[in-house]
Amino acid sequence: MTTTTEAPRRGRPGYDRDGMLAVIVAAFNDHGYDATSLGIIAQRLGLSKSAVYHHFSSKEEMLELALEKALGALEQVFDSPQATEGPADLRIRHVLRGAVRVACEQQPYLTLLLRLRGNTDAQRHAMERRRAFDQRLRRLFELARDEGALREDMDPGVAERLTFGLVNSLVEWYRPDGPMTPDELAKAVVAFVRSGLRVSESRDYR
């Protein structure tokens, strides 16, 4: 397909490292990370295998860089003051909006994260960081329960899992060229989750 060049190249014209990563992650998502060979990656990039190694030291490094896009973005959401200060109710709203934005903007990278099977150290480490989000959202629901903002018949752990299930499902069907913007989706998700989890309709949610 392609010829090997001796001089280090920055990928094909038009590819920067991020652009290459996008192509690589699409291959991971099509074939599964474990089943994606370097040959497949090189072919998709239109580069020789050795040229690919000018940019990434290993498949594992590609995985780590790709996962960081989703994990880093989610950590920013959970670490922001709006997620760590104030009433649990508003903190949950901020986290939901942020998580929807990440699902839309980092769609292929989050897809990769959600499909990991834990077969390598890098995969297991990423899955641990993902589990930390579960714990943080669960604590927010526990706080909401203590503050009287979570319906009493709903276990905070179940609330957390169903909520992330709903948000994460966005990666399966969100389309950047679809009829809804990430902001509109965030509103719909917040409305869905909130009205399902709040004690009373009479509270003012905006």
Add this chain to the structure above:
Amino acid sequence: MTTTTEAPRRGRPGYDRDGMLAVIVAAFNDHGYDATSLGIIAQRLGLSKSAVYHHFSSKEEMLELALEKALGALEQVFDSPQATEGPADLRIRHVLRGAVRVACEQQPYLTLLLRLRGNTDAQRHAMERRRAFDQRLRRLFELARDEGALREDMDPGVAERLTFGLVNSLVEWYRPDGPMTPDELAKAVVAFVRSGLRVSESRDYR
């Protein structure tokens, strides 16, 4: 690992065809269907490859039988009178309860269905049948909207996708030996979805 037997066997002692299928589906879910070789399957079953072929004509047949467990169960839910007659609101409740039951009882088979990538005819056919459920639930939400039971700011298509996202996420974390029964989970899911989608808290939902 195992020796080939010339006489047709019904699998290992204790394995009937359903038991073999459970072992096979676990392999599919661990490795991905496309990457699961007959060698892996034979090893997991403790049978020779030729012995496996006494029970299943091909890997594709194993896939079809496995997917049928999830697809057939879901079709039963959608085809039942409680899902096809009466107010949309009650029909949705019936579908939700049934879908949660399927997610819990057919967990590995539904997991397999949800992870299909569409690389073979059998996979694409199963994905079409799955999409039909999306359309049927969407029509129920449209009906609910027409009957005034769906909140006005919620698009029926978005409601459907988020709802199935929430229900399908159960396969990722439901444990048969966990603290909640399928019935309790169904109640929690119905409460979550309903209160999020209904027009008013004052309606009596049970």
